[in-house]
Amino acid sequence: MIPKAAGHDVPWEAHRHDFDELELIGDDMFTLGVPTDSSAEFRKYVFAAAKTVMMDNRSVDHILKLYGDHWSFQSTSSPGLTLVRAMSQMTKRHVRETTARMSNIDAPGGAAPGLIAAHAALLRLQSSFRGAVLMCCLGLRFEAAVIARLILEQLAWAYVIHGFQDMAFVEVAPTKCVSRLQALWPGIPDVRGRQIQGRACIYR
Amino acid sequence: MFVGGKSKGVLASIDDVRIVSFQLLYLAYTFRVVTAVTMRSVLDGCDLSETEAVTKTRNASAEAEIDAFRSSLVTMITGNG
Numbered sequence: 001m002i003p004k005a006a007g008h009d010v011p012w013e014a015h016r017h018d019f020d021e022l023e024l025i026g027d028d029m030f031t032l033g034v035p036t037d038s039s040a041e042f043r044k045y046v047f048a049a050a051k052t053v054m055m056d057n058r059s060v061d062h063i064l065k066l067y068g069d070h071w072s073f074q075s076t077s078s079p080g081l082t083l084v085r086a087m088s089q090m091t092k093r094h095v096r097e098t099t100a101r102m103s104n105i106d107a108p109g110g111a112a113p114g115l116i117a118a119h120a121a122l123l124r125l126q127s128s129f130r131g132a133v134l135m136c137c138l139g140l141r142f143e144a145a146v147i148a149r150l151i152l153e154q155l156a157w158a159y160v161i162h163g164f165q166d167m168a169f170v171e172v173a174p175t176k177c178v179s180r181l182q183a184l185w186p187g188i189p190d191v192r193g194r195q196i197q198g199r200a201c202i203y204r
Numbered sequence: 205m206f207v208g209g210k211s212k213g214v215l216a217s218i219d220d221v222r223i224v225s226f227q228l229l230y231l232a233y234t235f236r237v238v239t240a241v242t243m244r245s246v247l248d249g250c251d252l253s254e255t256e257a258v259t260k261t262r263n264a265s266a267e268a269e270i271d272a273f274r275s276s277l278v279t280m281i282t283g284n285g
Binding site (some may be wrong): 080083084087088090091092094095097098101102105115118119122125129132133136139140141144145148151152155158159162181184185188 | 220221222223224225226227228229230231232233234235236237238239241242243
């Protein structure tokens with residue numbers, strides 16, 4: 001039985017993180033990704049380790065002692081950002097679970113073309129969600145809103161065409177499907193048109 | 205000031221990345237709902253026709269998802285989870 005460190009995963013366990021979970025630190029020779037919720041101390045040690053390698057040195061402690069006082073790493077957490085990150089984590093979790101559920105479905109023989117197209121469109125949405133979450137975490141709200149609109153229309157399109165028994169679904173415009181989805185799922189966020197009416201072109 | 209009235213209100217609502225982030229979360233739940241509804245025929249082998257029974261089942265699925273959404277939000281906001 002391998003013991004588990006208190007409050008942590010086993011020390012040698014490694015996870016792949018998505019870009020929205022990282023912040024980049026570095027200098028003109030290297031760039032490192034650190035978790036967004038990492039402490040200033042953690043960033044300092046990681047930076048020192050990279051600096052040690054880049055300077056062809058062997059002692060991180062030595063490099064820290066020499067240069068550590070010159071480095072300052074601020075934690076970027078704020079209540080607003082923490083909330084955005086928490087919501088992003090939940091969004092990703094639900095998308096991941098839903099996608100996994102769909103991936104386990106074996107298409108039955110003779111499935112209607114509309115159902116196959118809906119399945120493909122819904123599976124494709126995981127990439128759109130990934131992009132939107134990344135935009136949110138970067139603070140690019142108008143860009144995130146544009147992708148949110150795309151997601152909404154794709155969801156509505158998949159819902160409307162899933163019962164089609166022929167290829168007529170190719171004539172269905174996603175922009176015309178949202179009202180049908182609203183009938184099923186009230187309270188859909190009004191993401192349409194805002195980035196067009198908005199001041200996206202002049203405001204960052 | 206050339207932006208005002210209705211458009212000003214619309215802009216204010218998107219002026220914070222938290223709003224968009226929340227919308228994305230809601231869309232993620234919508235994703236669950238749409239997937240559950242559209243893939244129901246594959247999962248349950250039920251008729252895809254727009255019968256009253258199917259509509260009722262769909263609404264029930266949507267209601268269940270709404271409840272899950274609400275409780276998850278409460279969990280997230282209160283930090284009990």
